[in-house]
Amino acid sequence: MASPSPKSPEQSEKNKQYDRQLRLWGDHGQTALENGHICLINATALGTETLKSIVLPGVGAITIVDDSTVTDEDIGSNFFLECSSVGINRGSEALRLILELNSAVQGHSVQESTDQILLENPDFFKAFSVVIATALGEKTIQELSQHLWDINVPFILCRSVGFLGSFRIQLKEHAVVESHPDNEQPDLRLDMPFPALKSFLDNFDLDVVELKDHGHIPWIVIIYKAIEKWRLKNNNQWPMSTKEKNEIREIIRDFIRKDENGIPINEENFAETLRAVNTALVPTFLPVKIQKLIYNSAAINLTNESSPFWIMCSALRNFVETEGKGKLPVCGALPDMTASTDHYIQxxxxxxxQAAIDAEAIYRKVQQITAQLHCETISETEVKLFCRHAHNLYLIKGSCIAQEYRLESSVASYIARYLEEPNVMMVHYILLRAAERFLSEHCRAPGDWEPEGDISKLKSCVSKLLSDISCSPFPKDDHVHEMCRYGGAEIHSVSAFMGGCIAHEAIKIVTKQYIPVNNTFIHDSASTNSAVFTF
Structure with missing residues (x-):
């Protein structure tokens, strides 16, 4: 979405509507979201709550796949259905009411079962940015997940049963350029300043700065001068230890002006300098995680089918080995600081x-690679964004849900290891999996008709699962009884909470910003405990 023009009231209103989220993912993130198409399988309470939190921020389009009709039970848990909806297709009714939240979103309803689509029209799912599914049986889950894995479409499998909720994200490969780390280190290059920066820093002489300007010297300059003074006495080394950093602080304190009584004058820029010592003294280096990316075989052995991410990683490696002299491109961002306007802007x-110079060098390398491979060009804007965040690139290599459900040895040992601990959330994972198996075998949720009679059947599903991973049966059947007592029912508050969480993850995947959960999240509302597992 382009920045709105003052003469364009329509765009200004749109900008105003999405103001808060634009602060999170910017215009380009909003554009990616508006180009996204989300598919929801089954408009349950969890499904519609998830779509609500995707429609409100302005996803481009949604499609609901659901061949069920609305029942009285749906009305009791799903706020996006009305009493008059009973007997009507659930997907079309939910779509009609959800689209009222945002007129800019396009909506479609498909009144077919997932199994039928997989059998008759498997290419149907290729059109989507993300597929979200809930209330599916074990057999359907495996077939759907394997198909989506094969065609490389992100998949989120989610559940809401009683007080339990979970989601599992399936991503074959997901590259995040804008990972937005909580504690991003500033890229100052004070240990090896590039020519323009060195010229600026050397131009200052703290001994001759006029008193009126003393409180407006940028703290970067003060730290640089303190480091220079320290290095003269320490064989040109770089201060690394706590002791050495404290020595830098003492030098900075000596720079502070004194009044006629010898008492240091409190100046904000010097207070900032003392606080910034730890971060400013981090030496410039090539992070190990970035080394692994740029020397990954996917970045070295490029083909015309390589993604833009790997092409840019290849160009980045070339830059590091040549112009960069072992360093990443300058990111170009400068932290806020107390300084004169002229000095700060300069x-x-x-x-x-310098960031523009480095990005231009990498862009030229990207152009050469795409020309050699005869693949689609990559825009200069995309390359600049990549360079700006090159220090915090992140790659997720996921696993297939169908593989997890086959309980291969690595998965089985992972589950067994967690089940050895008392009161672990992995117990809920087993119960939810057993409930899916029950649904596949009996075409209904455990406890839906006769809670007492289904206990032994569900216990049999649990025992079979535990046997497959070579684990002993649960010492108590409390969890099995509780699952049957739920009867497959959704509690709206639980579904609403889980729907918000799932929507966040879907938006991360579509915008390719922030790092998604990898890969399973389980929540128990009764105890308010949550856990993340990586199968």
Whole structure:
């Protein structure tokens, strides 16, 4: 979405509507979301609550696949159905009411079962950015997950039963350029300043700065001068230890002006400098995680089917080995600081100009690679964004749900290891899996008709699962009784909470910003405990 023009009231209103989320993922993130198409399988309470939180921020389109008709039970748990909806197709009714939340979103309803689509029209799912499914049996889950894995479409399998909720994200490969780390280190290059920065820093002489300007010197300059003074006495080494950093702080304190009584004058820029010592003294280096990416076989052995991410990683490696001299491109961002406007703008432009020079060098390399491979070109904007966040690139290599459900040895040992601990959330994973198996075998949820009679049947499903992973049966049947007591019912508050969580993950996948959960999240609302497992 382009930045709105003051003369365009329609765009200004749109910008105003999405103001808060634009602060999170920017115009380009919003554009990616508006180009996204989400498929929901089964408009249960969990499904519609998930779509609600995807429609409100403005996803481009949604499609609901559901061949069920609305029942009284649906009305009791699903806020996106009305009493008059009973007997009507659940997907079309939910779609009609969900689209009222945002007129900009396109909607479609498919009144067929997932099994029928997989059998008759498997290419149907290729059109979607993400497929979200709930209330499916074990057999359907395995067939759907394997198909989506084969065609490389992200898949989120989610459940809401009683007080339990979970989701499992299936991603074959997901590259995140804008990972938005909580504690992003500033890229200052004070240990090896590039020519323009060194010229700016060397131009300052703290001994001759006028008193009126002393409180407006950028803290980057003060730290640089303190480091220079320290290195003269320490064989040009770089201060690394706590002791050495404290020595830098003492030098900075010596720079602070004193009044006629010898008492240090409190100046905000020097207070900032003392607080910034730890982060400013981090030496420039190539992070191990980035080394692994740029020297990954996918970045070295490129083909015309390689993704833009791997092509840019290849260009980045070439830059590091040549112009970068072992370093990543300058990111160009400068932290806020107390300084004169002229000094700050000058310093800001120095970092931005060097970032532009580095990005241009990498862009030229990207152009050469795409020309050699005869593949689609990559825009300069995309390359600049990649360079800006090159220090925090992130790659998820996921696993297939169908493989997990086959309980291969690595998965079985992983589950068994967690089940050895008392009161672990993995017990709920087993119960939810057993409930899916029950649904496949009996075409209904455990406890839906006769809670007492289904206990032994569900216990049999649990025992079979535990046997497959070579684990002993549960010492108590409390969890089995509780699952049957739920009768497959959804509690709206649980579904609403889980729906919000799932929507967040779907948006991360579509915008390719922030790091999604990898890969299973389980929540127990009764105890308010949550856990993440990686199968």
């Amino acid at each position: 310093l800001q432009n120095i970092y931005r100009n």
